[in-house]
Amino acid sequence: MLVTGTSLSLSGLTTVAQASENPVAIFDSLYTAFLVLGTLVGVVVIAYILYNAWTYRSDDSTQDGEYDIEETHDEESVARPQLGEVPTGVGKAGGKKLFVSFAISAIAVLGLITFAYWNLLLVEGTPDDADDMEIDVVANQFNYTYDYPGGENEAEVLYVPTDRVITLNVTSCHSPGTLDRGEYTSDQIDSMECPNVSEGEVENVGNVWHSWSSPDLRASGDAIPGQYTETWFVADEPGTYRVVCRELCGSGHTSMNVENGVVALEDSEFEDWCLENDCMAEEELTNWLDRTEGES
């Protein structure tokens, strides 16, 4: 079991090393390694439990008028519980086996930790040489808006070019305002983009906790009032990707499930969209697209 487990981890390592620097590939290799190892361990341990429980089943028959077999304490080698004894263990019996199994699982667990940590370093922060585009994601009840580096305009859908590293800074909507108990009806709160502003003492009230996630792109970040969470992704193919909210954020939580939440476009199309929506200065955009051509 140990040998198989380790070799699997190793093959997982090589997969990761060969994978392009893309969270999807990193996730897939790690998930596969865990899944194979986990299934193996699970199957072996469960089978072993059932094997023991079955092999050592008692074939003594239940005594007449009783509900269980008769106790026997004749064998010297097996320590059987006796009523009224000071509860002790079995002494040294089984201790060695216990420690060997423990050592095996300790090695497996340490291996997993190392492997998982190595992968963590890959997704934590964009690749070192990445020339990425940074976009702010602002979560509201119950939608997301995207602030591009150049523009004034906020987009409701995340448009990105393919094959580029895109970094997201995820946060929750905040605006100055005051909210007193019972000031709003539920309908009003449901329809609010941000908590409304009224005269008062409280400043900097945030929206609630959301969690932005695009499952297909394997990018996720919690949207927390007053905090920024960073995540990044690369869209390999042009197309649309789903965006979901993964933290219960109110009665409209379910509706924060947008089928076309991310739209990945070919360079020229993205350029058109970007210039039309003022997402970046024109010169900067052209330079960036040229510079990062074929990088990922």
Add this chain to the structure above:
Amino acid sequence: MSGLPPKSSVKRWLVTTNHKDIGILYLLTSLFFLIGAGVLALLIRVQWLPGGSVLTGAEYNQVVTAHGLLMVFWFLSPFAFAFANYFVPLQIGAEDLAFPRLNAMSYWLYLFSGLAMVTSFFQGGTHQGGWTLYAPLNVPAFVPRVAEIGETTAVIGLALFVTSVTLGSVNFLTTIYRMRADGLRMRDVPLFSLSILLTVWMMLFAFAALLAASILLGSDHLLGTQYFLSESGGSLLWTHLFWFFGHPEVYIVFFPALGALAEIVQTFSGRRLVGRKWFIIAMALVTIQSFIVWMHHMFLTAINLPIKTVFMVTTIGISLPFDLMVFALIYTMIKGKVRWTTPFLFALGALLFFIIGGITGVFLGAIVLDYQFRGTYWVVAHFHYVMASGAVALIGALYYWYPKMTGKMYNQFLGKAHFVLAFIGFNMLYFPMFIVWETPRRYSDYSSQVVWEVPFTDFAIVDAGFTVFHQIATVGAFLFAASFLIMFYNLVKSLYSDRTVEESPWAYTGSAEWATDSPPPLENFPGKPTFANGRLNFLTGTEATDGGVEVMEADRSEPATDGGVASQVEELPDHSHDADHASWWPLLLSAGLLVTALGLSGLEQSYVLWPFVLSVPVFVAAVGVVGARRYVASNPEVSGSTTTHKLLVLGSVPLLAGLLAAFHAQHGIVDGFTEANRYFFVALGGLVYTVYAFVAMGYESFEVPEPELNEAWPFEGVTNTKLGMWLFLGSDIILFGALVGSYVFIRFQSGWQDWWHDAGLPEAAHQVLPGLINTYLLLASSFTVVLALAYARRGHKRGTMTFLGLTFLGALGFLANKAYEWNEFINHEGWTQTSDVMGSTFFLSTGIHAAHVIIGMVIVVFLFSRASEGAYWGEDEDAHTIEYFGLYWHFVDIVWLFLFPMFYIL
């Protein structure tokens, strides 16, 4: 009041303080909440039936939230504590828990907190943000107005539940440490009781953090503070507080099940547990480690990489002690005589569930995977496997101990049928969720939902495939639910069967509960249990003519060892006839608290404190009246009440008048009462009654013999009450730690230095002097308590009463000074708890400390009255109560020594 009515009488179950009765009450109540939370779970599944959608988004969220809260808090833990109540004293050879009335109160508070939670549904809706109550969705600003009262009730219900748990933890810790049978060392305590010991240690500290969190949240709701609305880390603060409690809670829920598993596997394998010592060490390790894994619930927040890494290592690493325990259980079966009885089947099922839940949990520990698993059905399936493993093991425990509790055996075939259906149903319910794990959690509608990607292929099923797996899960849910109908039928029917059992229906049982009748008699054992000569023996004392006690030994253990009867003869104290087992006050006091809680939920901000304030004079008068009545009744030679009693009753009138004048200043006496909503009167009535019940319970004569002839390592040197007080203060340290920690956290997040500049309080008004004066006053009052104790020990009445009085005056000076300071802040500077987060932390932290001071003063009034009757200093009296109060009072002082620099100097 010592007579306990027969079990057929309803009254018995209302007044009982006996641990076995309370165990039964816990069992029935927790099963009641299981049904309630189970029905909610089925509602979730019905919602997704084709053409389902029976609930709106907001209703669905309430169902999800209440299902989680009820299952975790009001079913799982209390279900485990049903067995803990019943079997811990039996396993360790004690007659009852250390504080029987407190135990009854734990139960009633548990029941009533659950009823408050259920009531919240009918007050416009309960909480809608999931059982984790993430901030700021949990504060009034984001709660629909119609649901605000229900939301507050849920929070207060949670706080009541925590109170119940804290009382219970103190009780069980004291019992297990101080009341073991002679010769039963700590390491020899049976595994179930040991698992309870470790559970209550975790409870004592973890639930204190939840208490702090629910106090802050309740204050955000009722008093308008802004802890969780604050953008300076308010949201993160909640997650830290909640998960500091929440992760140990996982083990709190699971440990009793683990202990039960060990007992069941041992018995039905007919073999002692392999590696028992290592099993215990592993459990102890998890107990400690459980407090340093909580941030793995927050991997997707902006926590930095080194911290995340540490928490990843502790999280994945915590699987190691569990590996050892699982292997120990497996190896125990080898060379065993394994009988596939109902309890064993459930233990086996629990073990399999735990392995699946554990392995999938390791996935979540790997941060990269967690980033994608967060908020998906992977998490749902994972923790349901773990939680259900606990639940299933405890159902196994129910089948294991049912014959002991009832004296009847259930139908074995139906028991096994229950297992088969539950096992298949559960796996059908949750295993498919691993396959369609990409489903986002807590969505009320999945009609346009994600895909299932078949691993290792390019093949993917859209929508339809997803639906199929969830439909299998729905069928599984109904099968799982149905299996419990079999259990209820079987267990109820069997009560009336003729399948009686003697002491132990099972072969190879070991622990002491199997050596007594089924069900055990009120005093538990045929004699005083002892392990002094290496086996369980019962010492029976019979009254001899010379007034001494003769000791006989009855060896009930089987098989007989050497047949010889030990000739050990010693003084055997027999207190069993003077122990009390019945009291109305735990029920009545808890009921008062329920009414108060329901009243508080609907109070307007300006009314919140008044019920508390106005019940103070009632307390003073009640101490006078009840004290005098009790004094006259128990001392036939005295002609009437003492001067102190009269003074208290008379003094309560001007006190009430003064407080009403203060009420008048804020609201106007007529307008205040006429404009108050009805919740105000409910809260006021509830509190007045609670205060009276508290006094009456304090004055009730309730005899609990201090244990003798028993094993009390490592606390031989202290009494039960003193140990209990130490443990309670231990949890109080965490409460204040969490309060101070919250302040530090928010202040740190908003830039430490700018704090007071940003506050709405002018720099000039923020002075050190009032705090300094209060520091001196409190320290002085600590010295006077010490002096009161010293005089009481010398039997000096006037000294005792003078110094108790001076302590009271010191505290009064503290409060007067604080009132002056607060009046400046609130009425002259306009700076209140709602002004800004600085105000919130200042007023709430020092306010809760002030509440501790007031509680101390209330106790001093009581002590003063008792001292006037001759308690503490008189002959045949001891000064312990003053000593224990002193511990509390010094603790309150020490807390101030932290608050003073935090809020006045820094």
